[in-house]
Amino acid sequence: MTPFGTRLARAVDQRGRFCVGIDPHAALLQEWGLSDDVASLERFALTVVEAVAPVVSVVKPQSAFYERFGSRGVAVLERVVAESRDAGALVLLDVKRGDIGSTSQAYADAYLDPSSPLAADAITASPFLGFGSLDPMVEACHEHGAGLFVLALTSNKEGPEVQRARAEHGTVAGTVLAHLRALNAGADPVGSFGAVVGATIADHDEDLDINGPFLVPGYGAQGGTTDDLARVFGAAARWALPSSSREVLRAGPDVTALRDAALRGNDAVRSLGA
Numbered sequence: 001m002t003p004f005g006t007r008l009a010r011a012v013d014q015r016g017r018f019c020v021g022i023d024p025h026a027a028l029l030q031e032w033g034l035s036d037d038v039a040s041l042e043r044f045a046l047t048v049v050e051a052v053a054p055v056v057s058v059v060k061p062q063s064a065f066y067e068r069f070g071s072r073g074v075a076v077l078e079r080v081v082a083e084s085r086d087a088g089a090l091v092l093l094d095v096k097r098g099d100i101g102s103t104s105q106a107y108a109d110a111y112l113d114p115s116s117p118l119a120a121d122a123i124t125a126s127p128f129l130g131f132g133s134l135d136p137m138v139e140a141c142h143e144h145g146a147g148l149f150v151l152a153l154t155s156n157k158e159g160p161e162v163q164r165a166r167a168e169h170g171t172v173a174g175t176v177l178a179h180l181r182a183l184n185a186g187a188d189p190v191g192s193f194g195a196v197v198g199a200t201i202a203d204h205d206e207d208l209d210i211n212g213p214f215l216v217p218g219y220g221a222q223g224g225t226t227d228d229l230a231r232v233f234g235a236a237a238r239w240a241l242p243s244s245s246r247e248v249l250r251a252g253p254d255v256t257a258l259r260d261a262a263l264r265g266n267d268a269v270r271s272l273g274a
């Protein structure tokens with residue numbers, strides 16, 4: 001199986017680095033003239049897939065917005081994953097999972113094993129039960145050519161309390177980045193083990209040279225700009241994937257307007273780290 005990092009590098013070369021979040025917020029359903037029910041969830045999500053999955057390299061459905069409708073919402077998420085992949089986009093499922101190792105194995109089976117109905121190309125994971133608790137997910141990535149994006153410096157203002165706390169050898173975030181660097185050592189052109197680093201974070205002293213990709217939320221609706229991408233990532237911007245949900249989704253429900261918003265987003269970050 002081709003490693004996720006190789007597949008990502010190919011997709012970014014072909015389509016650009018911009019990631020579109022498929023987050024059916026209740027407020028957005030309303031803005032689109034839809035009801036807050038599962039039929040509207042499906043209409044919203046599949047309209048976004050139709051508009052953006054044929055043109056962007058990565059889509060990022062946020063699982064919570066589907067889970068809130070129970071099993072029927074999760075069934076919509078399964079279609080979002082499958083139809084996005086059919087349209088040529090990589091699917092980074094934002095589930096932020098993490099637990100003791102034996103339960104992490106079940107998460108790996110659910111999201112990273114291609115035989116699962118919810119299998120994605122990559123998922124987000126939380127390292128705060130200890131990085132080693134993610135080992136089953138790491139193993140599944142090696143086995144199935146999948147990717148993992150681990151929370152390091154998140155875009156929300158509450159993150160620094162935990163992530164910038166001092167650990168044995170630097171900050172908590174620095175420890176996460178060091179684990180990712182080790183996992184990606186020797187990978188070419190880039191490793192499959194990424195970090196989540198927000199566009200909105202304050203200046204930092206972390207070494208972002210991890211030979212892996214960065215999922216960069218906080219770009220757009222949360223206030224992150226292209227200037228922030230250069231400020232936060234510097235030379236590491238080569239593998240930064242700026243991700244935007246609400247700012248793009250507000251262009252809907254017109255499919256052409258949505259696609260244009262995604263293409264504009266892509267153009268805005270095209271030269272980053274080149």
Ligand SMILES: O=c1ccn([C@@H]2O[C@H](COP(=O)(O)O)[C@@H](O)[C@H]2O)c(=O)[nH]1
Nearest residue numbers: 062154155198217218221222244245246
């Ligand atoms: O640090 C993080 C990690 C994940 N997210 C997720 O990204 C999107 C952001 O949506 P916008 O509408 O572009 O603000 C959302 O799914 C978050 O759960 C994040 O924002 N920050």
